[in-house]
Amino acid sequence: MSTFYDEVQEIRARYPEARSAILPALRLAQERHDGWLPREAFEEVADALDLTPAYCRSVASFYDMFHLEPVGRHLVEVCTNVSCALVGAQQVVEALEQELGIEPGETTADGRITLRLVECAGGCGWGTVVAVDHRYREPVRAEDVPGIVQELRNGG
Ligand code: FES
Missing domain, CATH: 1.10.10.1590 (NADH-quinone oxidoreductase subunit E)
Structure with missing residues (x-):
């Protein structure tokens, strides 16, 4: 090797x-x-x-793509730049904070999920853009968050 x-x-x-x-x-x-x-x-x-x-x-x-601190097994990144902010990125962030019990930049106590905020993800017409393990979900609304978190907790 x-x-x-x-x-x-x-x-x-x-x-x-x-x-x-x-x-x-x-x-x-x-x-x-x-x-x-x-x-x-x-x-x-x-x-x-x-x-x-x-x-x-x-x-x-x-660069956002490099992590200087340990990250969880799953990475959830929310774009909070202008276009996404205008269509509810903050509500998506708050829903994630509530579901995960952590703030952006933190990892759940079980080491499973890290939440981050990122600058424009390049999908401005389809906000709010959320990248889950580097795959875009778009558009994501606050009401979609429990399902996404459940999927990750189930090992998705
Ligand atoms: S502002 Fe969110 S993808 Fe561009």
């Missing part, structure tokens, strides 16, 4: 500069660390691309 370092070298070879491979390398590291990027993940990426861990972390912190 190839090591993380070897896999990153394969990715690196597709780009003119090592630095350009940082996003796919971070994505790979995140997959290998249960969906988030702990300190050692940045050290591994930095080592494989001849960069510094601090630089790798600064790049990751810029």
Whole structure:
């Protein structure tokens, strides 16, 4: 089985500069660390691309798709940008907070579900957009939330 370092070298070879491979390398590291990027993940990426861990972390912190804290088995992300806000994103967030008993940025005590708010998800005409494990549900209304949560709790 190839090591993380070897896999990153394969990715690196597709780009003119090592630095350009940082996003796919971070994505790979995140997959290998249960969906988030702990300190050692940045050290591994930095080592494989001849960069510094601090630089790798600064790049990751810029993008919603990278997680700097542990996340639950399921990830529920709600777009709260303008178009979604106008059609009830806040009510969807409140319904999720109530159903899950957590606030955005938190994970349920059983480690099952993480709730996050995200910027425009690119589906502005179909708001409110909710991404469940990176798959879009659209439009989602507050009344849809109990069903979505139940589905996730049932292992969906
Ligand atoms: S504003 Fe929500 S998808 Fe664009």
